[in-house]
Amino acid sequence: MSRPPGGTTPRPVVPPAGARLGAVSLYPARAVVDLAAIRGNVRSLAAHAPSAQVMAVVKADAYGHGLVPSARAAVEGGATWLGAAQVAEALELRRAGVVGPRVLTWLYAPGAPLADAVAAVVDVSVAAAWALDEVVAAARVAHRTARVHLKVDTGLGRNGLTPGDLAALLPAVLRAQAEGAVEVVGVWSHLAFADEPAHPTVRAQAGVFADAVRTVEQAGLRPEVRHLANSAATLTDPSVHHDLVRPGIAVYGLSPVPQVGGPADFGLVPAMTFEAELATVKTVPAGQGLSYAHRYVTPQETVVGIVPVGYADGVPRHASGGQDGPGGPLRVGGRTLAVAGRVCMDQVVVDLGPGACEVAGDRVELFGTGADGGPTAQDWADAAGTIAYEIVTRVGARVPRVHVDTAAPSQGADRTQEVAR
Incomplete structure (x- = not known):
């Protein structure tokens, strides 16, 4: 922070006591619970x-x-x-x-x-x-x-x-x-x-x-x-x-018992959708290593996106992706892609493909109901070599929980959001 003329150090702007900071608006990800x-x-x-x-x-x-x-x-x-x-x-x-x-x-x-x-x-x-x-x-x-x-x-x-x-x-x-x-x-x-x-x-x-x-x-x-x-x-x-x-x-x-049947086979619907927004989208050349240790190297010139969630948010590091296999699945623009490279503490990278048209702020779904063909918690469990229980329970405390009620008459097709924490 530079000093203004006169040598006075500027005072930081701090919200007044009791001011409510919207957790959802401040954090670029959320766990939406129906x-x-x-x-x-x-x-x-x-x-x-x-x-x-x-x-x-x-x-x-x-x-x-x-x-x-x-x-x-x-x-x-x-x-x-x-x-x-x-x-x-x-x-x-x-x-x-x-x-x-x-x-x-x-x-x-x-x-x-x-x-x-x-x-x-x-x-x-x-x-x-x-x-x-x-x-x-x-x-x-x-x-x-x-x-x-x-x-x-x-x-x-x-x-x-x-x-x-x-x-x-x-x-x-x-x-x-x-x-x-x-x-x-x-x-x-x-x-x-x-x-x-x-x-x-x-x-x-x-x-x-x-x-x-x-x-x-x-x-x-x-x-x-x-x-x-x-x-x-x-x-x-x-x-x-x-x-x-x-x-x-x-x-x-x-x-x-995923080996016996999925949720729909038992009349169940996954309640949590874990979603985020793209933070950065950019074009990188062929041969560019992505994330720590360059476990993933781009096979061609391509567009990559940064998703601002990582293992501190519950994204399993074991679901990193590389040339030896795809990482955890991500739904972007109606396409199911995968984590490219190491899962970091606060972010993951996704290879959006050559000519991709996504921009910063576009929605990314890590897992949800799977009804539209998107990834599920079980898919992440399979990618990380664990069980779906761990995937949902490990979603970090800093990720806001947003509780919605798709059956509430007053909401119609919309989802009124309530921040639980």
């Missing part, structure tokens, strides 16, 4: 499990879709439960006024604010003896009976009580329930291979789970819900639906 799709997906999932209630899992900021707006849409679609892995997520739902559905939280370490959760009528999972002790203490502080779900490790080898630990803990559970500190309202577990419906572990875990439920009931407890099915099992295995199913990724319109 709440109508989330509602419709929950209805489809309920139809796949007609004998069970639906818990919409909204952990990880609703798989990157925005916690509170997505939760509300899921409830409007028929979900009577919400699943929030972290206690903070569950409390955020309650603070935002999401009070109608039951909310379950399950992943916490010693010292978590369980008294706040109990006071907010959040159901709490117990997966270890120390957890029961902390839930009982929390109930006493909150002066409210804690609603507890006993988590059983039926073979995933992750969080949960082994069947032996469950049996050993039940006397303490019964004492806590007799005291009025807890009420056991659920028994649950999680499948290791639900995305491979024919895998023998699915049946084996279902058997261990049935034994665990019998153990709990024979001890004199009468849980209101048993739940085992995630998205994949909700869509493919009615035998494990029990009283409650817990779909996660399917709520947001992505298939948990």
